[in-house]
Amino acid sequence: MGDTRTAHATPAIEIDSLVVARGKGKARKEILHGVTADIPTGSITGLLGPSGCGKTTLIRTIVGAQKITSGAVRVLGQAAGSPSLRSQLAYTSQQLSIYPDITVAENVEYFAALVGADSASAQQALDTVDLEDYADRLVSTLSGGQASRTSLACALVGNPQVLVLDEPTVGLDPLTRQSLWATFRQLAKSGVTLLISSHVMDEARYCDSVLLMREGHFLAHEPLAALQERTSTANAEDAFLALIGSDDGGEV
Ligand SMILES: Nc1ncnc2c1ncn2[C@@H]1O[C@H](COP(=O)(O)OP(=O)(O)O)[C@@H](O)[C@H]1O
Ligand SMILES: [Mg+2]
Numbered sequence: 316m317g318d319t320r321t322a323h324a325t326p327a328i329e330i331d332s333l334v335v336a337r338g339k340g341k342a343r344k345e346i347l348h349g350v351t352a353d354i355p356t357g358s359i360t361g362l363l364g365p366s367g368c369g370k371t372t373l374i375r376t377i378v379g380a381q382k383i384t385s386g387a388v389r390v391l392g393q394a395a396g397s398p399s400l401r402s403q404l405a406y407t408s409q410q411l412s413i414y415p416d417i418t419v420a421e422n423v424e425y426f427a428a429l430v431g432a433d434s435a436s437a438q439q440a441l442d443t444v445d446l447e448d449y450a451d452r453l454v455s456t457l458s459g460g461q462a463s464r465t466s467l468a469c470a471l472v473g474n475p476q477v478l479v480l481d482e483p484t485v486g487l488d489p490l491t492r493q494s495l496w497a498t499f500r501q502l503a504k505s506g507v508t509l510l511i512s513s514h515v516m517d518e519a520r521y522c523d524s525v526l527l528m529r530e531g532h533f534l535a536h537e538p539l540a541a542l543q544e545r546t547s548t549a550n551a552e553d554a555f556l557a558l559i560g561s562d563d564g565g566e567v
Contacts, residue, residue, distance in 0.1 A: 325356070325391075325392060326353035326354055326355055326356065327354050327355065327356040327357075327390065327391060327476070327477050327508035328353070328354035328377060328388070328389070328390050328477065328508070328510065329353055329354075329387075329388070329389040330350055330351055330352045330353070330354070330373070330377075330386075330388050331351055331386050331387045331388070331389075332349050332350075332351055332385070332386035332387070333347055333349065333350050333351070333373075333376065333383065333385075333386035333387070333388060334347060334348060334349050334383070334384040334385045334386050335347040335369075335372055335373075335376055335381060335382070335383060335384055336384045337372060337381075345384070345531070346369050346372045346531050347369050347372055347373060347376070347531045348531045348532055349385075349386065350373070350386075350531070350532065350533050351386075351533070352526055352533055352536050354508065354510055354526075355508070355523075355524070356506075356508050357503060357506045357507065357508055358503055358508065358509075358523040358524070359499055359500065359503050359509045359511060359521065359522045359523050359524075360508075360509065360510050360511070360522060360523065360524050360525070360526055361511055361512075361513060361518060361519050361521070361522030361524070361525045361526065362374070362510055362511065362512040362513070362526050362528065363512070363513055363514070363515075363516055363518070363519055363525055363526070363527055363528065363551065363555075364514065364527060364528030364529055364534075364555075365514055365529065366514050368528045368529050368530055368531065369528060369530075369531045370481070370482075370512040370514075370528060371409060371481055371512070373528075374406070374479055374481050374510070374512060376388050376395060377390060377395055377404075377479055377510070378395070378396075378404060378406040378479055379395045379396025379397070379400070380396075383395075390403070390404050390477060391403055391404075391476065391477065401430070402430060402431075402473045402475065403475055403476050403477060404475055404476070404477045404478075404479065405470035405471065405473065405475035405477070405478055405479070406470065406478075406479045406480070406481070407466045407467060407469075407470050407479075407480050407481060407483055408481050409481045409482050409485070411462055411463075411466055412466065412469075413454055413462065413465050413466050413469060414454060415453070415454045415455040416453065416454070416455060417453070417454065418450065418451050418452060418453055418454070419441070419446055419449050419450050419451070419452055419454060419457070419461075419465050419468075420437070420441065420450040420451060422454060422465055422468075422469055423437045423440055423441055423465070423468045423469055423472060424437045425469075426469035426470075426472050427440075427472040427473075430472060430473040431473075432472045432473045432474075436472050436473070436474065437468075437472055439471075440468040440469070440471040440472045441468050443468070443471055443498070443501070443502070444464040444465075444467050444468045444471070444498055445464065445498070446461065446464050446465065446468060449461060458491075459486055459487050459491070460487050460488075460491035460494070460495065463483050463484070463487065463495060464495070464498070466483070467480070467483065467495075467498070471502075475507070476506070476507060476508060477507070477508045477509075477510075478502065478507055478508070478509045478510070479509075479510045479511075480499075480509065480510070480511045480512070481512050482512050482513055482514070483495060483511060484496070484513060484515070484518065485513070485514070485515075492518070496518070496521040499511060499521070500521070503523070516550070516551040516552040516555055517550065517551060517552065518551075519539045519542075519550075519551035520539060520551070522539065523538065524536060524537055524538050524539075525537070525538070525539055525542060525551065527542075527554075527555055527558065529555075529559065534555070534558045534559075535554075535558060539551055539554075542554045546558060
């Protein structure tokens with residue numbers, strides 16, 4: 316999976332000393348406390364951390380839906396939210412944003428129309444997510460995995476170079492999750508950059524590198540194998556706990 320760092324000089328996403336505050340008035344608080352990371356091109360980065368640590372806030376910032384307090388986020392060298400990124404960056408939110416009362420194909424074609432893509436592109440997106448046989452099904456009759464695939468197809472219609480997926484596998488059974496990750500892998504192989512969030516630490520094993528988050532900070536950003544070796548642990552969850560331990564001990 317390896318040489319993304321040497322093969323591509325410019326990271327797909329650059330997060331530079333990013334501070335983000337949310338809420339209004341007295342309820343306003345800082346959520347991201349000056350985080351920095353480069354997300355390499357053509358690989359899968361897992362944005363992992365417990366609920367409430369700031370994954371969605373970071374993703375909203377990357378897709379240009381969240382105001383930056385200070386610092387910067389660039390996608391493909393352009394400031395997050397730039398209009399020129401519209402066709403190059405696609406995103407699925409944590410809440411399913413597809414329409415339940417129309418078919419799979421109608422959803423994908425609707426999104427294709429929004430980004431100015433043709434129906435061949437819609438068909439190709441359906442093929443990529445293996446939903447050809449479900450094109451005429453109402454979304455309301457789909458399983459969770461199929462609905463997640465429909466969302467992904469909608470994001471894929473314009474052939475975006477960068478895909479940001481907010482907890483696309485949440486609530487799905489292990490087999491369905493595994494097959495979705497296989498689709499993400501296929502996309503990465505074709506050169507797409509994927510940033511995928513999850514609060515399930517175990518999903519680190521499907522990623523080229525993991526960006527571990529806690530309480531608005533990045534704890535680590537490296538391949539799982541390196542993380543496990545550094546923390547003398549055998550899985551992502553133990554590595555996370557070990558890092559928190561060393562954090563609290565004040566050593567590092
Ligand atoms: N609209 C909002 N206004 C104020 N605070 C918010 C808002 N949405 C989320 N938060 C807070 O931001 C923090 C991070 O939330 P979020 O980015 O959704 O985390 P995650 O996606 O990792 O679960 C949480 O403390 C949450 O309560
Ligand atoms: Mg979230």
